[in-house]
Amino acid sequence: MPLAGEDRVKLQSLQSFVAEELISFEHEYETLLNGELELLGQICEHLKQGKSKRFRPTLVLIASKNGSEMHPDAAFAAACVELVHTATLVHDDFIDDAATRRRLPTVNVKWGPAAALIMGDFLYTKVFSLLTARGMEDAMRIIAATTHRMSVAEMMQLESRSCLDLPEEDYFTIISEKTACLIAASCEIGSLFHPGLQHHRPALSAFGQNLGMAFQITDDIFDYRGDPKRLGKPVGGDWREGRITLPFIAAWRNASAPLKARLRKAMVAGPDEPRLWAEVREMVHQNGGLEYASKMAAHYGERAKESLHALGPHPQTAILNDAVDYVLRRLN
Amino acid sequence: MPLAGEDRVKLQSLQSFVAEELISFEHEYETLLNGELELLGQICEHLKQGKSKRFRPTLVLIASKNGSEMHPDAAFAAACVELVHTATLVHDDFIDDAATRRRLPTVNVKWGPAAALIMGDFLYTKVFSLLTARGMEDAMRIIAATTHRMSVAEMMQLESRSCLDLPEEDYFTIISEKTACLIAASCEIGSLFHPGLQHHRPALSAFGQNLGMAFQITDDIFDYRGDPKRLGKPVGGDWREGRITLPFIAAWRNASAPLKARLRKAMVAGPDEPRLWAEVREMVHQNGGLEYASKMAAHYGERAKESLHALGPHPQTAILNDAVDYVLRRLN
Numbered sequence: 001m002p003l004a005g006e007d008r009v010k011l012q013s014l015q016s017f018v019a020e021e022l023i024s025f026e027h028e029y030e031t032l033l034n035g036e037l038e039l040l041g042q043i044c045e046h047l048k049q050g051k052s053k054r055f056r057p058t059l060v061l062i063a064s065k066n067g068s069e070m071h072p073d074a075a076f077a078a079a080c081v082e083l084v085h086t087a088t089l090v091h092d093d094f095i096d097d098a099a100t101r102r103r104l105p106t107v108n109v110k111w112g113p114a115a116a117l118i119m120g121d122f123l124y125t126k127v128f129s130l131l132t133a134r135g136m137e138d139a140m141r142i143i144a145a146t147t148h149r150m151s152v153a154e155m156m157q158l159e160s161r162s163c164l165d166l167p168e169e170d171y172f173t174i175i176s177e178k179t180a181c182l183i184a185a186s187c188e189i190g191s192l193f194h195p196g197l198q199h200h201r202p203a204l205s206a207f208g209q210n211l212g213m214a215f216q217i218t219d220d221i222f223d224y225r226g227d228p229k230r231l232g233k234p235v236g237g238d239w240r241e242g243r244i245t246l247p248f249i250a251a252w253r254n255a256s257a258p259l260k261a262r263l264r265k266a267m268v269a270g271p272d273e274p275r276l277w278a279e280v281r282e283m284v285h286q287n288g289g290l291e292y293a294s295k296m297a298a299h300y301g302e303r304a305k306e307s308l309h310a311l312g313p314h315p316q317t318a319i320l321n322d323a324v325d326y327v328l329r330r331l332n
Numbered sequence: 333m334p335l336a337g338e339d340r341v342k343l344q345s346l347q348s349f350v351a352e353e354l355i356s357f358e359h360e361y362e363t364l365l366n367g368e369l370e371l372l373g374q375i376c377e378h379l380k381q382g383k384s385k386r387f388r389p390t391l392v393l394i395a396s397k398n399g400s401e402m403h404p405d406a407a408f409a410a411a412c413v414e415l416v417h418t419a420t421l422v423h424d425d426f427i428d429d430a431a432t433r434r435r436l437p438t439v440n441v442k443w444g445p446a447a448a449l450i451m452g453d454f455l456y457t458k459v460f461s462l463l464t465a466r467g468m469e470d471a472m473r474i475i476a477a478t479t480h481r482m483s484v485a486e487m488m489q490l491e492s493r494s495c496l497d498l499p500e501e502d503y504f505t506i507i508s509e510k511t512a513c514l515i516a517a518s519c520e521i522g523s524l525f526h527p528g529l530q531h532h533r534p535a536l537s538a539f540g541q542n543l544g545m546a547f548q549i550t551d552d553i554f555d556y557r558g559d560p561k562r563l564g565k566p567v568g569g570d571w572r573e574g575r576i577t578l579p580f581i582a583a584w585r586n587a588s589a590p591l592k593a594r595l596r597k598a599m600v601a602g603p604d605e606p607r608l609w610a611e612v613r614e615m616v617h618q619n620g621g622l623e624y625a626s627k628m629a630a631h632y633g634e635r636a637k638e639s640l641h642a643l644g645p646h647p648q649t650a651i652l653n654d655a656v657d658y659v660l661r662r663l664n
Binding site for chain 2: 035036037038094095113114115119120122124125128129131135137140141144145148150152154159
């Protein structure tokens with residue numbers, strides 16, 4: 001049932017469409033996020049405590065849902081996608097030297113950087129190992145290509161750290177390859193299990209790609225604007241970690257030359273210089289950074305909806321449209 | 333042609349058996365170890381300079397060699413195995429905080445820990461991505477399971493760092509899962525391309541597993557004994573990085589109680605306390621650590637040769653026996 005009439009689409013409403021499937025997913029994820037070794041087991045338990053919103057598995061399950069039937073591999077595939085997401089977060093937190101994630105200490109802080117590196121490797125290779133052992137070649141191919149693209153984007157992001165003049169195209173490339181592609185993979189993998197959607201794989205992938213762009217842009221807006229629902233993440237985290245995002249890029253081109261010169265000079269001490277964040281935030285708010293980024297998020301949201309036209313009238317269309325509204329209306 | 337008559341089997345002699353195939357391998361490896369991004373490209377070039385002995389690809393190619401015919405995928409698979417090996421070294425050097433590898437600065441030192449982490453992820457996922465894109469499902473399954481086992485062993489090794497009372501069984505588990513399993517994978521993957529060896533996959537895998545055990549034990553002996561051919565690696569590196577290996581484990585149980593107490597006390601400052609290495613080395617030499625480890629290496633060498641019995645008279649048997657002699661006679 002479409003939820004477009006509501007002012008704000010809640011994630012729970014989307015998830016109610018696949019409520020039973022999500023229970024199966026939770027069971028699979030609980031089972032798979034495990035390690036035979038004591039230290040691995042401890043870290044897995046810790047990761048389970050910092051529960052995500054299950055956005056990616058929800059998309060896998062929505063795309064795979066065919067009436068009341070559930071493909072036996074769908075929940076398993078959703079768990080694999082979530083494991084990949086968890087692995088990237090563990091490695092990301094190490095790269096960003098982040099201290100907390102979902103209000104808990106990060107693996108790198110609690111067990112040290114070496115354990116964080118190995119833990120990520122453990123989770124990635126577990127997914128590959130599970131998918132190949134189960135003979136899920138299509139899902140494997142998608143996840144292998146996706147994680148590889150993500151690693152290239154990580155390097156690109158590292159290369160462009162604290163680059164105040166980061167071109168907008170480079171920002172879009174980074175978020176496309178780092179965030180959107182796993183959301184695209186989620187939708188595409190889900191469609192593998194739906195007899196009526198299999199031949200729409202490219203459309204589902206394009207939908208996820210555009211949805212993922214909108215998702216990341218809104219996330220990047222929150223980092224400048226603050227959002228009461230994101231209490232686990234402090235505002236300004238992206239800036240302090242040297243991640244130049246769309247609100248900044250858009251505002252920077254509108255900023256006056258003297259302001260630019262002053263901020264450039266202040267940057268010498270590094271982006272985590274305490275007073276700098278207040279100035280940067282002000283610069284972004286005053287120079288239309290948030291408005292521009294919101295406009296771009298809406299643009300990708302529109303493109304996501306357009307990607308669904310290829311499906312024709314299909315039971316999935318309404319709920320996937322709602323997923324777009326959920327992502328965009330988080331801003332309201 | 334068997335080389336057992338010689339006192340010391342040279343790696344070049346083994347490699348002459350697959351000379352042409354190794355040229356194809358080098359071409360594949362050169363092509364695959366590449367990154368579209370500038371920073372990725374630079375790191376790839378750096379990694380190419382620190383050339384390995386090509387032991388694992390040599391085994392892939394020996395196992396795959398069927399007369400003068402060469403399976404078109406064999407050199408590609410050998411390159412994938414070498415990429416996995418390279419990825420593990422990049423991550424290992426980060427974990428061990430190593431400064432040099434093959435006389436060159438490590439990636440973590442030259443480009444920083446974040447780049448080292450991403451580079452390893454890039455290489456691993458590249459292999460998975462390449463193998464799945466090429467539809468090489470068997471090789472993919474073997475490599476996925478192998479890299480997963482390796483990550484568990486890495487964590488086990490991290491957990492047991494500087495543990496003076498590391499049980500011998502734990503040491504064997506670590507080297508079996510961390511080193512031997514990739515050598516087993518090399519032999520097994522090679523056999524996939526040989527029509528006469530495909531049904532001997534388990535035997536080839538067992539051969540590689542035992543060979544890999546002998547290989548790691550001899551490597552661990554070199555770290556206490558020194559070896560002029562290993563100039564790129566300083567003696568005592570394992571100890572200083574907290575890696576407790578067989579020569580130490582064996583000697584430690586023979587050491588006198590006062591000596592043990594004294595070393596335990598000295599360890600408080602950590603294994604890289606400068607004077608400690610000289611004492612530990614002396615302890616290992618005086619208490620039969622090297623003899624015991626050599627005996628165990630020979631034992632696994634024997635088991636490797638026995639694993640080949642399943643093949644019956646086969647052109648591969650002689651050269652694989654030579655591979656065992658090469659590994660063991662490095663000690664002479």
